[in-house]
Amino acid sequence: MPPFVPLTLFALVVAAIIAHVAVPSVRGWLWKPIAGLGAFMLVALWYLGLVWAPPEQFMSDVGRILYVHVPHVWMALLAFTLNVGCAVAYLMKKSFVTDALAESAAEVGVYFGAVGVTMGSIWARPTWGVWWDWDPRLISTTVMLLAYVGYLALRSFTEDPERRATWSAVAAILSYVSLPIVWFSVRWWNSLHQVQSSPSTVDKPMVQVLRWGAITLLCFLYVFIVKRYQIARSRQTAAMELPPLEAPRPEAA
């Protein structure tokens, strides 16, 4: 597989998200075939990952968690990248559409990141011998997730949609600093977590299943983000259509 394929796939997902946001006629149906594809690929992933792929030579069956742990964290990084893109877009051209998309991407990213870290901890117990240790990769990932949990908390600090969007866009840009640190933490510092693998360090059938898992979760990333975006949009419209608070009318008493 040429190196540009993963980026092309992510670009496709972003294009589908933009289509969902911009084209009302797409909203009703596009998520359905993608959700169906994701569900089918997930069932196939169980077979491919648990039966078809060989066990790892030293970790045996434990190593199979690779096929879900790594894609989950990848999805978190992609979601946070979409989040920062939306945040910059909001500041450049005020639009509550990008603000709603940023909120949904951050929340979905926290979900994928938290699941990925939990899976990593489950993997660490039998391989490293501990559930957790404060190594640079684990510290930086924790900081990243806490930054985005803080971002989501910040959004509920104010009732004013414009201030919320502006403040949280700044918080999104600052939180994004944690991403390159997570990525390079295993190279910048001595760590317990291994450095990134590449197709040359992973046997071919395992690479194929890992990619299958990544595409499966890309489908779910799309569905989760657009569904969460719909919720964020309807909350925004509901908040904006709300009549201003009035003093009780004298004759009502």
Place this chain on the structure above:
Amino acid sequence: MTAESRNRLIAVGAILVAGAALSWIAFGNIGENLVYYWKPSEMLAQGDKAYGATVRLGGVVVPGSVQWSPEHTSLTFDVADTHQPAAPKVKVSSEVTPPQMFREGIGVVVEGSFASDQVFKTNRLMVNHSNEYRAPGSDGGMPSDWKGSLSQADTTTEK
């Protein structure tokens, strides 16, 4: 100033702050002050200062150096910087049962303290997996007919 141009200014400001923070972490000397573990050569270079403090030591288990106590409850082994035979190494004595993945040649991180008798005593032994994922049979981990031998596979000490 309109709200839009103010927002653009905020965006540029936030990106500048974020970029500055990132480059400070990436290119500043923060990496020298944050150390998760020492390699044997780094610990030995500290001289007397390394004695007594609780630190982490990381490296690879020297093949042929693993020695279990007669009751198989504690063990000693050498941890070296690299797989090179001449790499600096430190003797480690562990009172804890190592994880199943532990074997000769694998990466380990041990937490404990170094004493003037040149032995590093540890009560927390972690195994560091490399970024290589291979099917059985290629490097002599498990026999190639893995399906029949999984139940008997002994991954603790010897190959």
